[in-house]
Amino acid sequence: MSNHKESYVSPRHAGYTGHRRYWVLALIFIITVINYADRATMSIAGTSVVRDLALDPLMLGVIFSAFAWAYAIGQIPGGWLLDKFGARRVYGTSLILWSIFTALQGTVGWLGMSGALAAMTLFLMRFMLGLVESPAFPANSRIVSCWFPTRERGLASALFNSGQYMAVVVFAPLMAWITHAWGWEHIFLWMGAIGLVLSVVWFASYREPHRDPHLSPEEKTLMREGGALVDLDAGHNAQAKKVSASELKSLFVERNLWAIYLGQYCITALTYFFITWFPIYLIQGRGMSIMQAGWVAALPAICGFSGGLLGGYLSDRLIARGMHPSRARKTPFVIGMGLSTCLVFANMVDTNSAVVFLMALAFFGKGFAAIGWAVLSDVAPKNMIGLCGGVFNCIGNIAGIVTPLVIGYVVSVTGSFNLALYFVAAHGVLAIVSYLVIARRFERVESSPQPRRTSGYSARVRSSAE
DSSP: OOGGGGGOOOGGGOSOOOOHHHHHHHHHHHHHHHHHHHHHHHHHHHHHHHHHHTOOHHHHHHHHHHHHHHHHHHHHHHHHHHHHHOHHHHHHHHHHHHHHHHHHHTTGGGTTOOHHHHHHHHHHHHHHHHHHHTTHHHHHHHHHHHHSOHHHHHHHHHHHHTHHHHHHHHHHHHHHHHHHHTOTHHHHHHHHHHHHHHHHHHHHHOOOGGGOTTSOHHHHHHHHHTTOOTTTTSOOOHHHHOOOHHHHHHHHHOHHHHHHHHHHHHHHHHHHIIIIIHHHIIIIITOOOHHHHHHHHHHHHHHHHHHHHHHHHHHHHHHHTTOOHHHHHHHHHHHHHHHHGGGGGGGGOOSHHHHHHHHHHHHHHHHHTOOHHHHHHHHSOGGGHHHHHHHHHHHHTHHHHHHHHHHHHHHHHHSSSHHHHHHHHHHHHHHHHIIIIIOOOOOOOOOSOOOSSOSTHHHHHHHHHO
């Protein structure tokens, strides 16, 4: 039977059934805000770190990339751990560990290090931060798949993904003030402490949907009938969690999966520009003070947050009106990535107000396009949602390695951000190609062994026949 039918919910459940799933969404949104704030600490502290520890732009680019190296490496093992042990244990442990490594970065400035030694130490700290944070977004995707019907996943995925913008809105000005008032080391210590407190809340309150005592039977029925994988973690025995080689292979041979992997790579390149070099661009490239950069960086982020919610809402509304989820997901992605390329026009304007406007428009577009995790929830094999999310995020976060290094090299060689902005904007064009040319109709991938030539055309023939 066609997977499109999982988009619909029985009319008899149209009334009030409970809102436990929204509470869960709020919790993972808050954790994601802290997650991205911890990643962005170095971008806010960057200019002070360079000055105090005698670093150069290329060293800073290497430090920025350290997180992404480990984050990409840890994605597939992290996804496997999620499928084997569930989100509660793996996500909670990850939160504790990344909070510890965030705090440890703040000690480097007090140990009297400088130059290459300081750079190497910060690289190792950022590397470990990326490694232990790696299960975070696959866990978010898995939680949304378990708790939300298909017709609600667009907005749910957009909301947790928009945590990256809220992190900038809330914490960029706060961290800039802390750096100005107390010193950059305190940013890392305070953020680590907040994460440890949040881990206590997580373990005290989160349960998988099949065993959550606060989830009403009516809401559970609505979730299940709408396509939520409510019972995904009902069995935790090792036999139920084994994945065969042929099932694993399906994650790397499906054309649609490669299209969304490439799309995620492109949007992640934009993300890493904004969470690493963007504040430094405002300070060095546009002559703003650190306090000005902290506040200005928050303005485009507000637009990105708004764009994320609108893109997810539009996608869900299109599904509710009868549009196939494939087209409903592609529409905001293509529009948003087109808007994101506007940042390149910052090379052609002189006033800071024009720069802020263009960056805000690009931020809005990037947020509007942030539908990839919803697509993944729709198409990932049911028994490998965590693992598929790991592959998706692993390939996507290769951009987190490449982008800071390329920008650091370009700025170091040319002394300008002009070519760097062209490089970032090109990813918006490539993303559109991935969804319009490479991708075909999005359907859930079957993880069971299939005869040869099951991807692409033949898969659509089977779907039509059913």
